[in-house]
Amino acid sequence: MKASLNIFFNDLKNLSKNWVAAILIGGLILLPSLYAWFNIEASWDPYGQTDQIPIGIVNEDEGAIVREQEIHIGEDLVNTLQDNKSMDWQFVNREKALDKLEYGDYFAVIIIPENFSERLGTVISDQPEKADIEYYVNEKVNAIAPKITEKGASVIVEQISSNFISTVNGIIFDVFNDIGIELEENLPDIEKFEDYIFLLEEKLPEIHEILDETIVDAGQADNLIHKAQGLIPRVEEATGSGLQTIDNTTEFLQDAEDRLNEIAPRINEDLAKIQSMLSQTNEFVSNTDSTTIDLTDGSQISDALNGQIDDTLQSIDTIEDALVQLQEQNNANKEQSNEQENNSLEEPNSNQDTINNTLSELESIEQNLRELQEQANAIDSFIEDKQTEVDGLLSGMKERTETVNEQVDAFVKEYKETIEPTVKEEVASAKETLADARSILEEIQSTIPDVENMLSRTDDNLSAGKETLEHVSGEFPYVNDKVNELAERVRNIQGETDINEIIQLLQNDPEAERGFFAEPVVLNENKIFSIPNYGTGMTPFYTVLAIWVGGLLLISLLSTDIHKTEAYTGRQIYFGRLLTFMSIGFFQTLIVTLGNIFLLQVEVKEPFWFVLFGLLCSSIFIIIVYTLVSVFGDVGKALAIILLVLQIAGSGGTYPVVLLPKFFQVINPFLPFTYAIDLMREAVGGIVWDRVFHDVLFILLFGLLALVLGVFLKEAINKSTNKLKQKSKESGLFH
Template sequence: MRNIWKIFTSDVKNISKNWVAAVLIGGLIFLPSLYAWLNIIASWDPYSQTDQMPVAVVNEDVGATVRDNQIDAGKELVKTLKTNKDMGWEFTNRKKAMEKLEYGDYFSVIIIPKDFSEKLASVISDKPEKATMEYYVNEKINSIAPKITGKGASVIVEKMSGQFVSTVNGVIFDLFNDLGIEIENDLPDIKRFEQYIFDVEANLPEINQKLKESLTDATSAQNILRKAQNLMPEAQRLTNEGLGTINSTTEFLTKAENRLNEMAPKINEDLQKVQSISKESNEFLKEIQSVDLDFTELENVKKQMNERMNSAISTVETIEADLKHLRDINNAQPSTPAEEEENEVPSAPIGGAELDDAIEKTAALKVTLVEVQNNVENVNGLVEGKQQQLKQAIDDMQQIAAGTSIKLDTFIKDYKETIEPKVFSEVANAKKTLLDAKEVLVGIQSTIPEVERIINNTDGHVSDGTEVIEKILGEFPYVNDKVRQLADRIRKVQGEMDIGDIIELLQNDPEAERSFFEEPIVLKENKLFPIENYGTGMTPFYTVLAIWVGCLLLISLLAVDVKHEDNYFAREVYFGRLFTFITIGILQTLIVTSGDMVLLGVKVQEPFWFIVFGLFISLIFMSIVYTLVSVFGDVGKALAIIMLVLQIAGSGGTYPVALLPEFFQWINPVLPFTYAIDLMREAVGGIVWRRVGTDILYLACVGIAFQLFGAFLKETVNKQTNKLLKKSKESGLFH
């Protein structure tokens, strides 16, 4: 141990006494710090300078018209980029942009094509097309620049997409808002419709029954209409026959009326004549009552009375014959076709009762006249010796004649005042009735074609209606299922969601919804171990690298052996000079770690442990590098450089280990850099002591292993390496 300390103190004295050595050692102490500091400063915040990277923007968009509104998305994008400081945007034409990109003046070029707005506007068509932007990049200029400018181009696309989605959804939610208001206004109708569906569902069996009944009724109506169609020709025939009958009856009545008009004066004349004879006879009998009659005179009276009675009877018979003739004419009126077909008795003749009564009265009057005549004939028997009886007979005859005269007066009065007017009135009424009936039948006859047409049309409609009802009945099971399904859906929707909630959702603020869809997801970043900037994040790597580089500088310029080496054991030389290297390494580490915080302003969460961990790492690294050179000589220097190269690439100091090639992922767990960088990151970001324990344990094991290797194998290995060194010097190429 004494010799080890002697070697160490001798090195310190030699440095302090030799100013050249002191200057060189001082340079070796500060030089690694410069390596770390310059790299940290260079990578401090490179993305804050992207506004100095020239990126060309070419706008060729010609705009588009959407529902009479002009849009120009390219122009709006350029306007937005002019206020954006993320990149050094330069606005030019295609030709100039591509020339400068090829030469290297532009890192990338973004071209907005002429159909940019047109394709964006196609969103309202049935075949929307995605809008595209052309992006050109010169990757030859720099390996990182394309990634940065590509990110800028992606940001543009994201912003445009966000604004487009925001605009489109803003319009949609404006419509939704209006729709919500409209639905709210129509809510009573919606509720009424829901109830209507439920009512229809409840009444489906009754509806089905009504449809079946309607089909039956329609079939019956169709049968009735077809019967009516079949009866139309018969109705036409009967109408025609009725008109014929009415015409013939009217003609007959006209003839009968004319006959009445002809006979009425004659009958009246005869009646007057009979009345005159009756009065004369009555007067004559009155005259002879007051005188005594002899046989001769009686014969004259008898003769006169006979003549008068014969004339009266003849006239009465003429009147009776005329009345019977009139009755016969009346009874001969034509019967209707229905009466003929059904063999019914013809309808009662017009004025028949009055004529029969007149005939009976005429017959009675005739009988009375005949009785008077007979009494006259019997006068002869009474004259012989029966003067008194003759007188009585004449008195009786006179009373009979007087009664006959009265009866005749009464008959004439009835005839003139009742019978004749009644007959004429009945004939006139019959003619009027027939004319009215004719008018009705003519109307019916003219209406029959229209009725026939209506019946035919109605039959067609009923037939069509029957077919429709049959079709509805055929489709009823389907309608029944659909109505029940719809009712079930309504009940399910009512159970799952209130329509009021839907209306409230539709009536959301369109501006708020537009803002939401412009940026539907906001990344809320929570930094567990916050790192201020990129330079701070790279400090652990460059600090560890600087410590290793400091070790390499020392073994490149300082000797690992001592003068008069033969006076010391190999182990004493190893540890004695190791202390010197470690001391210089500690000074290097103190400068680089404190300089990171003080000079560069790196924000370290645990400054004390940052320095302590740095000193520990320096001790381990120096043990590794020193041991390699002390044991293997120049070969050890090469090994130290190889380890540096492998560790820079495989330690995960710049890129995540998961992104490294498989070989580097495989060697990563055994590299000292892996644990040294992780240890320094703990101090910079925030310490997790479990990780610190693992890192320190591994590095301590590696350091102890190298020290044991150097302490026990230095002498043995040096013998072999000295032979190789001597042989290499013979070539004149190695010192």
């Protein structure tokens, strides 16, 4: 680093001793500023000088008569333009105007045709015609002037349109005012008529829908009546069959009741016999004592007990047989009832459940008796073994006989109090239900003739009504169209607002309405980061461009190498001479940025940062162009110039990037100008620090890449390019 500083200080010493070199360096420092200042001043406010652009105006309008009033809109337009100073209007005839336009004295010519007023007057006719204005422009004279003159022509058209609209609307609103007064006087009748029309229009779809539905219902009712008439014979047949079924079921129930009355005495007799035998058995077992029993006579006791139990079991079987017969009778009645279930008769089955429960209880008693019999038979096998077991058996027999006796007593009580009365009650209820059903069917059978007569009368009335409805439906489209047409006419008068609002609108001040329609919309402009003029807006671009041009001037006149290269390495020479270039570049930047602020009076929002950002851009640009020439020699100069050309077109300094060709949109992010111009714009218009950090980061990245190229690749590339330099010098054309 010390060697590089020695090179830098030697350059300063040589510069101070050589006045010619000092003058040249001074010129190099000042020239880039002149480049920026002249361009910024030239573009300071170009659109503020449009009054110097000559435009020919030719008025050939012959005027017209509208409603017995003579109008000359072309002449009115000429009078208006004579007071307008936005352009240098030249009022001449057609021939002179076109000659001067072709020669280039006029930038554009506007011709008002002879039928201009006449066509504008057709606005009150059934077929209005648009008026034309002829516009001629010489685009060869200048690239920007046609755009400016086109704007002037547009202003004329807009002004004519605005005046025409305000005038026509003024007349229209005068008429509207008279109409509003007349409408206000007749408002009550109008409102009442409107209500009638709109109500009828509103109900038309509903009326049509009801008509269609009624016709459909009439057709369906007619089909239903015919179907009902066809079902009458089947109803008569069904009621007759139902009566026959009820009679058969009643007969079955009577048979069941007779059978029950027949077997009831037998059941009571058998139950009494069972109670008696069980009582004797219980008494016999209770009186038997194991201490008095002669075990040798055990078989006699067992035989006697078995005989009593057998008689009891036989009586239980008799009762079961009787209950089974009664159950079979009930099942037969139930099957007969199920075959006629269409008659909606349902026979109760609670008596069936009662019989089933009774049979279950008898089976339980029978089971206990058989277990008692098995215990009695077991006495013989135990007699020879143990006396104690005999005692246990006798005790068990006592308990069993007592249990059986209690069950039989309970069953007898249940049978007499519940089973027999319930069965008889259910049979009686079923007979009563069948009697009611028979009464209902007889009543239905008696009303069938009346139903037949009613269906016949309804069928005749529906046929006549259906014909009337179809006739009304056929006439409905005509009525619908007429009502809608009348409602639409009312709506055209009323519009989408209340008629009171229409009257109020029609009675508005015609002069106020004319002024409104002449300029219905006023643009309220709000500027963010406002730029006072075009020159200020172009300052960032021309300043950055001047800094780059300053670098190009340095590499064109100053050498990147030193004469005594043997004492220093290539890297030391690179940094030593780079400091010299950057020092001159700093002075160039200070002059151009401070001159913009104080000499041209450019309104810079952040002057300090404007100068500081300029110095940053200068250092990076000097590093880039110096490195290109230091590494590549004359080829590097060409590369720096090519890069300048690409950046002028593709950096977005003049036109937005989105308006540029696709190629320049692609390379835009890879150009140093892109970020340098944006950085300078932040200082001129107002800083957004996120954008500043983004731009500074990329600018530093470009400088870093250039330093890497100069530090690490300079010596290697110079070895390859020295031969090319020597060869080019031999031509005598290059230094």
